[in-house]
Amino acid sequence: MTTASGGRIAPREGTGPGLTPEESALVVRIGVFVKMRWLAIAGVLIASLIATQVFHIHFSLVPIYIICVVVTLYNFFFLYQARNLDVGTRASLPEVLAVPLRRFLIIPKATSSLIERARATGNIHIIVDLAALTVLLHYTGGIENLFIFYFVFHVILAGILLHYRVAYLVATWAIFLVVLLVGLEYYEVIPHVHLEGFAAANLHQQGSYILGVLVALSTCLYASAYMVTSISGELRKRQREVVALQQKGLTEKTQELAEAGQELTKLEEGRQHLLRFLAIASHDLKAPLSAVQSYIQLMLGGFSGELTDKQRQMLDRSSTRITEQLELISDLLDISRIEGGQIVQEMEEVSISQVVQESVENVRALAADKNIKLGIKVPASLPKLEASGVRLKQAITNLLVNAIKFTPEGGDVLIRVTEQKGDIFMEIMDTGTGISAEDLPKIFDDFYRGSDREKPGTGLGLSIVRRVVEAHGGKIWAESPNPEDKKGQGSKFTMTLPKSLVIAGKKQSQKKLASNPKD
Structure with a gap:
């Protein structure tokens, strides 16, 4: 897809690949010519039968049938030509006919552009049709036949479907053919076919009648050409303007998307740089802080002598702050490792039941300190997963610690695991204080601690879980309050793992057989 100044866009269905709107329209118009010709053939046959059988107008039907057969044959050729026009393999007229036609209407060769070939094909269609219509008029009364004014349809079609100049050329060509036919019959060069029972016998030799018909026909054809080309020309102009605006808008949007892509690339590069910085800085900070923490513990243990109450209080406060900083550093390291894709390297066959059981054991003492009942519901039939057991255990433990932290003494915390449509659902529910509606949408954001800031924490636990x-x-x-809590209290955290992580039973059996081969 390129610009409007000759660029190509996606075609409509039924046209060739990569055509401009003008090319697509011309290809469709050639197909319209072919379809209308089938209707014209049927119309001629029906009108001839009605004229002879109903209105008892006498003329021979044999020439009519022959003309219809000829038109049918060349319409099949035009149909084949139209279907191959947009793929560059168009059928062409025999060179003996094509050469004079090219000279007469400046019809381009097969190597010309698609637009030129389509217009040339339309010109050929009209030239042949007008010639066939002239022969048909000759065998159906000539100037006596009121259908002589049907030449106007080709002028209208040419003005709508082809170039505006073609409409005037078609009008001139039609008048020339009619004048030639009337003249040949007037001077008895060819016999006149009289429509007995419809018109007077000598109309074809009455000069005033002939002149009147020719003047009326000429003014009708040229007036039609002028009106049609004026309207269709304005419509085509508007169409080009719309296409130009579309292409301009498309170009602008493409440029905006390219700029947005560059910005995203820069942001991603900055994010990766920040993650590397966090990993290095956190690692470098953790070692000295751990050493300081060790020294403080030694001093608190009396290694450097007796401490006064004030000294012990200061050291306890320092130890607490250092512990908080070490937790923060640990969380930052976890974030940098997760964002860096370390989980992919940690993927292994994991028993989700075992991961949940170990996570619960990690927090059991914490729950016991607050006399909190810690429940667990894990079905024995859970499948194994291809996952990072370490990280899943970390996520579940964080959620359990969070639930215990905000649940008052004597409360309940429950973890429930289910399998729904192949996905694994893990739900952690508590009877705690709940989460405010203001905090709920933000709790998984980095460093967000909510309105209750008195509780200890780094604000990264739930962010790491996410x-x-x-x-x-x-x-x-x-969800808060917990929708399953009868008192409308507490919170419920739900995490899902997709079934794409589930190791199929067949694969598990194969691994088991591989590890325990039979003799």
């Missing part, structure tokens, strides 16, 4: 779940192709969301 990253772990999304890295596995899953989803996570929170």
Whole structure:
């Protein structure tokens, strides 16, 4: 797809690949010529039968049938030509006919552009049709036949479907053929076919009648050509303007998308740079902080002598702050590793039941300190997954710790695992204080701690959970209050893992057989 100044766009159905709107329209118009010719053949046969059988107008039907057969044959040729016009393999007229026709109407050769070939093909259609119509008029009364004014249809078609100049050429060609026919019959060069029962016998030799018909026909044809070309020319002008505007808008949008793509690339490069910086900085900060923490613990243990109450209080406060910083550094390292794609390298066959059980054991002591009942519902028939067991355990543990942290003493925390349509659903529910409607949409954002900032934490726990779940192709969301809580309290966190991670039973059996081969 290129610009409007000759560029190509996607074609409509039924046209060749990569055609401009003008080319597509011309190809369709040639097909219209062919379809209308079938209707014209049927119309001639029906009108001839009605004229002879109903109105008892006497003329021979044999020449009519012959003309219809000839038109049918060349219409089949034109049909084949139209279907191959837009693929560059057009059938052409025999060279003995094509050469004089090219000279007469400046018809281009097969090597010309598609637009020129289509216009040339339309010109040939009209030339042959007018010649056939003239012969048909000769055998149906000549100037006595009122259907002589049907020449106007080809003028209208030429003005609508082809170039505007062709309409005037068609009008001139039609008048020339009629004058030639009337003259040959007037001077008895060819016999006149009289429509007995419809017109007077000598009309074809009455000069005033002939002149009147020819003047009326000429003015009708040229007036029709003028009106049609004026209207169709304006419509084509508007069409070109619309296409130009579309192409301009498309070019602008393409440029905007390219610029947006460049910005995204820069942002991604900046993000990767930031992640590398976080990984390096966090790693470099963790070692000295851990050393300081060790020294503080030694001092608190009395290694450097007795401490006053004030000194111990200061060291305890420092130890707490360092512990918080170490947790923050650990979380930042986890984020950089997850964003860096480390999970892909950690993928292995994992038992989700075992991961959940180990996560629950990690927090059991924390729950016991607050006298919180920790429930677990995991079916024994859960399939194994291709996942990072370490990261899943980290995500589930974070959710359980979060639930326990915000659940008052004596409350309940439940983790439930189910399989729904092949996907694994893990739900962590509590009877805690819940999450406010203002905080709920933001709880998975980095460093967001909500309105209750008195609780300890880095604000990265749920953010890490979201990253772990999304890295596995899953989803996570929170609901508060818990929709399953009868009192309308607590929260419910749901994380899903897609069935694409599930290891099929056949694959598991093959692994089992491979690890325990029979003798």
